[in-house]
Amino acid sequence: MASWKQLEVHIEDQTAHKWSVSLSEEMFKRFFSQGNPIVHKIFGDGSLFSPLLFGKFFDPSDAFPLWEFESDVLLSNLRVSGKTTVDWLQTEDAYVLKADLAGVGNNTVQVCVENGKILEISGQWKPQRDQSKTKDWRSGHWWEHGYVRRLELPEDADWRETEAYVSNEMLLEVRIPKCTLDSDNHPGNGTSAKNSESS
Numbered sequence: 001m002a003s004w005k006q007l008e009v010h011i012e013d014q015t016a017h018k019w020s021v022s023l024s025e026e027m028f029k030r031f032f033s034q035g036n037p038i039v040h041k042i043f044g045d046g047s048l049f050s051p052l053l054f055g056k057f058f059d060p061s062d063a064f065p066l067w068e069f070e071s072d073v074l075l076s077n078l079r080v081s082g083k084t085t086v087d088w089l090q091t092e093d094a095y096v097l098k099a100d101l102a103g104v105g106n107n108t109v110q111v112c113v114e115n116g117k118i119l120e121i122s123g124q125w126k127p128q129r130d131q132s133k134t135k136d137w138r139s140g141h142w143w144e145h146g147y148v149r150r151l152e153l154p155e156d157a158d159w160r161e162t163e164a165y166v167s168n169e170m171l172l173e174v175r176i177p178k179c180t181l182d183s184d185n186h187p188g189n190g191t192s193a194k195n196s197e198s199s
Contacts, residue, residue, distance in 0.1 A: 004173075007164040010112040013120070018138035019061035019148065023051060031143060041103025042125055042147050046075075046084030048099035048172075049147040053078075053086065061142065063118050065152040067095050085171075094177045095157055101170040104147065111164040111174060113153070119162070119174065122148040154178075 028051050032043060043050050051057050054074055058064060071088050078084035085100035097119075101109060108123035124146040128137050137145040153159055158177040165173045 003168045004165045005167075007109065007111055007166055009162045009164055010110060011160075013112045013114060015136055015138060018136060019142065019150070021140055021142065023059045023061060023143055025051070025057040027141075028057070028143070038103055038125055043143070046078045046086065047102075048086050048121065048149050049104075053084075060147070060149045063150045063152045066097070067151075067154050090154075090178075092178075093180075094175050095154060096176075097151070097172075097174040099172045101166065101172050104170070108146075109166060109172065111162070113159045113162055116159045117153055119151045119153055119159075119176070120148065121151075121172070121174070122146060 028043075032039060041047070045052065047053065049060055051060055053060075054064070054069075055077065066088055067090055071086070075084050075086065085102075086098070088095070088097045090096070099121075104123060104125065108125065110120075110122055112120040112122070114120060122138070124137060126145050128135075128145055138148075142148065153176065156179045158179045161177045163175045165175075167173075
């Protein structure tokens with residue numbers, strides 16, 4: 001039976017210049033062809049962090065409107081071949097994302113909501129070496145040290161109440177409630193977010 005741990009959801013990460021270096025298809029092919037098994041697990045077919053997750057190359061540091069698409073349609077080829085463990089859906093009251101974190105390590109995963117508009121899942125797979133500690137790994141060739149997937153939040157997402165959980169079996173689940181018409185947490189008001197962590 002899986003044991004779930006709640007992750008802290010960070011709000012308004014103001015790191016300057018992060019994800020400013022785009023991952024091009026040519027750059028990714030060169031990087032991926034080096035044959036590192038960890039790189040293949042993190043960025044390979046079916047991974048949440050793969051630039052090819054949606055059928056054609058798409059830089060994971062660019063925000064993607066995930067919940068505007070049906071997972072069965074967008075991931076149909078990967079599902080047929082059994083190559084993905086990513087899924088997303090919406091219920092009457094929430095948006096949900098589920099993904100396998102194989103090769104990543106749950107202690108490195110961070111979940112952040114930026115400007116109430118972008119959900120960002122990121123972390124490091126390799127520590128930086130030979131670089132100034134003042135330079136953030138996310139501002140350079142980030143794929144050499146970490147991974148990211150940035151997703152556009154739907155307009156009715158109650159982003160302040162976002163919750164993220166990771167299981168001991170390396171599964172991530174993110175839940176973003178929908179705003180209710182009578183909710184005080186409508187995206188336009190200035191209520192502060194609830195950020196908690198439990199073990």
